[in-house]
Each structure stands twice: as C-alpha cells, then as structure tokens.
Amino acid sequence: MTEILLPSDPEVRDRCARSMASKAFLTVWEGAVRSGKTVWALCAFALYATRSPDGDFLLSARTTATAETNCITGDYGLLSLFPGAEYRTVGNVRMVRFRTRQGEKRIHVVGASDIRSYMVIRGATFGGWLADEVNMHDRRFVSEALNRTAMSHDRRHMWTLNPDDPGHWIYSEYIDRYEAMDAGERAELGGFAHFWFRPSDNPAMTPAMLASLSRQYPEGTPFHTRYVLGMRCVAEGRVYPFFGPSCVAEPPEGVRAEFASIDFGSVHPTAMGWYGRSPDGAWWKVAEWGPTAEESARMTVADYMDVFERETERLGGIRRDRLTIDYGGGGEALVREAERRRWYPVNPDKSVLDGIQATAMVLSSGALRVSPSCRRTIDELSSYHWREGRGETVPDKVRDDFADETRYAVSTFIEPRIRRRRRWSRT
Structure with a gap:
C-alpha cells in the first residue's frame, strides 16, 4: 500500500485527519489545485469502502478518463490504496474490484459531465459515492447519484472541487445550503463537513513547485484566484486582462x-x-x-x-x-x-x-x-x-x-x- 506523506504543520495535519475520519452524509474537500484534497478524499473513501457493510459504491468524475487519471492510477490512486485490486470492464461498466474480510467490493466508475450521464446509474443501488470535481458534473447526475444511495446501510457522500463561481448551482442547491443549516437540521441530514485546502497544505509541494504553480495562471484571471489562491470568485471583466x-x-x-x-x-x-x-x-x-x-x-x-x-x-x-x-x-x-x-x-x-x-x-x-x-x-x-x-x-x-x-x-x-x-x- 502507498505510504501517505503527512503535512508537518499540526493544524493542516489535524484538518486532514478530521476530513478522513468524517462520517457525515456529505464531506466536501474544496480548494486550489495541487492542494492534496483528492488524496485525502481518496484515503477517506478507501477506508469507508473497506469497512462499509455495503458491496457496491460509485466513483464519478467529469469523464471515465479523468477518473482513471485522478482517482484510480498513480501513486495515490485506488489501485495503489487497495493492493491486489483490479480495474476492468464488467458488462458495460468500468469497475474497481477488491476483496476484504467482508467479501468483494465493487466501485463503479462513471463519467458524469454529459447531460445523459444520469441514465447510466438510474436503477442502481450504491452504499456511498465519491465525486471528483463535482462542480463539473451534470446537475441531474448529482441528484440521481444521491438518490441511488438511499438504501445504504452506511450512507456517505464525498465530493472534491476547485472553487468556482459563488453562484454555481452546486453551492446554492447543496454546499452552501447545508452550510447554513443549524445543528438540528444537519443531524437530520446525517451530518455535513466542509474542508478547505491550499497548495501550501500539500507536503509534496516544494517552494519551487509553489512558485511555478503561481506563475502558471495569470494574475487577475479567475483561474489564478480559484486554482492558486483557492478562493471562489465571479468571472467578470476581460477574459485575458493581461493581453496588451x-x-x-x-x-x-x-x-x-x-x-x-x-x-x-x-x-x-x-x-x-x-x-x-x-x-x-x-x-x-x-x-x-x-x-x-x-x-x-x-x-x-x-x-x-x-x-x-x-x-x-x-x-x-x-x-x-x-x-x-x-x-x-x-x-x-x-x-x-x-x-x-x-x-x-x-x-x-x-x-x-x-x-x-x-x-x-x-x-x-x-x-x-x-x-x-x-x-x-x-x-x-x-x-x-x-x-x-x-x-x-x-x-x-x-x-x-x-x-x-x-x-x-x-x-x-x-x-x-x-x-x-x-x-x-x-x-
């Protein structure tokens, strides 16, 4: 199994640990690119899927290729987190399969950006769901995926995203609405946890890498604000404000x-x-x-x-x-x-x-x-x-x-x- 590099900063390390230990109905990892949020979400999802009494789970991303790159292959992908796991097509579905003491576990991998993507999971039953870049998902897919876990014995949902426009529907219909709930409403929901991360929180990012990332996106663009500073912002004004x-x-x-x-x-x-x-x-x-x-x-x-x-x-x-x-x-x-x-x-x-x-x-x-x-x-x-x-x-x-x-x-x-x-x- 891949060894996870933990942050040296006590506050960041505690935030990572709390995010991975969350048992909420919805746990959200939001922040800049290369901030480590996907790694922590994958670790949390791996622990959850291993211990859950359910056998089938959902992993979605913008496309199946994106899911493979961000969540399945690589040093911290599911194939590394589950030694002996296999990734293959079963029927018409891409699937990560692995065995635990409770029996076989199956993670169904689905692309979710297409307007018809919700039809792929309609009628299915999942224990829990991990969504990579959930703000890039189709709106109807998100609603349908939440419906597909209603019969779970240990119902949990985990989302990652880079900050987006504050008026994006993923905030108004879900994240910000749950954030505004009082303690009683959150308890009825099943719990809600929201964690923010910056590139400097990632222990693998060296000072040179951080400097290079900052230069990658031109200052003054929404991409720099969202992907480097890790802040939500409205895209306004010129698309290329530096052009001259x-x-x-x-x-x-x-x-x-x-x-x-x-x-x-x-x-x-x-x-x-x-x-x-x-x-x-x-x-x-x-x-x-x-x-x-x-x-x-x-x-x-x-x-x-x-x-x-x-x-x-x-x-x-x-x-x-x-x-x-x-x-x-x-x-x-x-x-x-x-x-x-x-x-x-x-x-x-x-x-x-x-x-x-x-x-x-x-x-x-x-x-x-x-x-x-x-x-x-x-x-x-x-x-x-x-x-x-x-x-x-x-x-x-x-x-x-x-x-x-x-x-x-x-x-x-x-x-x-x-x-x-x-x-x-x-x-």
Whole structure:
C-alpha cells in the first residue's frame, strides 16, 4: 500500500485527519489545485469502502478518463490504496474490484459531465459515492447519484472541487445550503463537513513547485484566484486582462506557417489563422483571414477553401494533416470540401474553460505571440469578456470568432506540443 506523506504543520495535519475520519452524509474537500484534497478524499473513501457493510459504491468524475487519471492510477490512486485490486470492464461498466474480510467490493466508475450521464446509474443501488470535481458534473447526475444511495446501510457522500463561481448551482442547491443549516437540521441530514485546502497544505509541494504553480495562471484571471489562491470568485471583466502590447510582436525572420485553424461559420463570420514556431521554440500567430460582411453573404465552402489554399501557399505551405476545422456550425461541409481536396483536417479540442486556461497560459508567458498584422485577433482578445450574473463561468459570445479560432489552435496544436517538450526536457 502507498505510504501517505503527512503535512508537518499540526493544524493542516489535524484538518486532514478530521476530513478522513468524517462520517457525515456529505464531506466536501474544496480548494486550489495541487492542494492534496483528492488524496485525502481518496484515503477517506478507501477506508469507508473497506469497512462499509455495503458491496457496491460509485466513483464519478467529469469523464471515465479523468477518473482513471485522478482517482484510480498513480501513486495515490485506488489501485495503489487497495493492493491486489483490479480495474476492468464488467458488462458495460468500468469497475474497481477488491476483496476484504467482508467479501468483494465493487466501485463503479462513471463519467458524469454529459447531460445523459444520469441514465447510466438510474436503477442502481450504491452504499456511498465519491465525486471528483463535482462542480463539473451534470446537475441531474448529482441528484440521481444521491438518490441511488438511499438504501445504504452506511450512507456517505464525498465530493472534491476547485472553487468556482459563488453562484454555481452546486453551492446554492447543496454546499452552501447545508452550510447554513443549524445543528438540528444537519443531524437530520446525517451530518455535513466542509474542508478547505491550499497548495501550501500539500507536503509534496516544494517552494519551487509553489512558485511555478503561481506563475502558471495569470494574475487577475479567475483561474489564478480559484486554482492558486483557492478562493471562489465571479468571472467578470476581460477574459485575458493581461493581453496588451507585450503579447504582440513581429515574428522573427524565417518563421513560416506550420499549421492552420478555421472556425467556420454559417451564421457567424468565418475566422482563419496560421501559426508557426521560431528556432527558440516560441510560437507565433503569423497571419489571419476573415471575410467582410458582403463576402460572407455570398461565399460557398468551395470559395472558403480557395481562399485558405491561396493564403496557405502564400505563407509557404503546411502539411495537409496540420489543419483543424470546427465540425460544428456547418463546419462539416467545409471539412468534406477540404477532404475532397486531399486535406486531412482534425476536429479541434473545443473544451471552453480548458482552452481558455491554455490560451491564457501561452499568451501570458510569451509562449505565443500575435503578429501585428492579425488586427481582428488582437481586437477580439483585447475585448473578450466573461458573461456575468448567471452563476457560471462562460465567455460572452460577442465578437469571438478569432478568439475561438485561436483557442482551437492552442488546445489542438500548441499546448500539447509545449507539454510534450516539457516532459522531454525532464528526461
């Protein structure tokens, strides 16, 4: 079994111990990234599942892949906490199985972000439930998962999350509502415990790691406030508040396009962008193209591909598999036209918040700069705002075509290459 590294600070150590010993109906671990909250939640869940008289339990995360990464594999995953456990597909369900003195235990692993995800667990019965990043779950799944434990002999629920918008439904409908209960109401509920953690609470985080984490998310963004400071905050104002002259520069001589990104629009303007890399490893948005309103009204997908191929040739050409086209919003027609011309476009990674985080990181760190010729990109990144007052973290969908196209390029091509380069540099 994995040896758990305990914090040296007595207060933090006591907080961790109390969180793992909680027998409440709901125990919540909330805090910044890399604060250790998932480790403590997994340890608590492992102890609970081992001792519980029930045999079946639920583990949910944004996706099953996320559950595997955060909760099952790795030094502190369930496979390490339960020596001899196996992770396999049983029927249509991914499951962690292990044996105790009470018999076999089964932890059902489910992705919970899809609007239909609740249907996977409908009709099932679980003893208890661990939700990783519960604020990323579908609302109906959370309600259904709580229903699925009603017949438990030892009913417990354990949630982890990074701080979110204070108006998020996970707070108003559950966490803050339980927090506001008096002692009698909490006793009727079955108990409620809420623990906060910061990166400095994690004994595995060195000073250098803490400094690197602080630099990872640009100050002034909701991601820095939530993921580094560990505080809830409203996403308001500019999405990229740091974006300014320091993010704009002429590409060095000799930088040529390596790949391209297209956000095709049948009801909004189409945006195209081309990206290249300089010898020092920095990335550059070297060119952009978008139609005028008059052009947009009369252009066909063949016309758009004509423009794309003409501009790509002018920029020196790119490999035919280094093109991403958004398949939504009528984009499939452009994809088919591109494939007819022997291009091999990929569907971009369209995760909005993950993409915005990645774009903020590369722009603020100087890993990506924008050519002064890309005027529409500069205008949109400078004015891109959060939509306010809805209890959710989403950007305002106004004049965002080149902002979206840039995000697709970063998520699909640039950020994965930066991540791989960092891994190689460590070996």
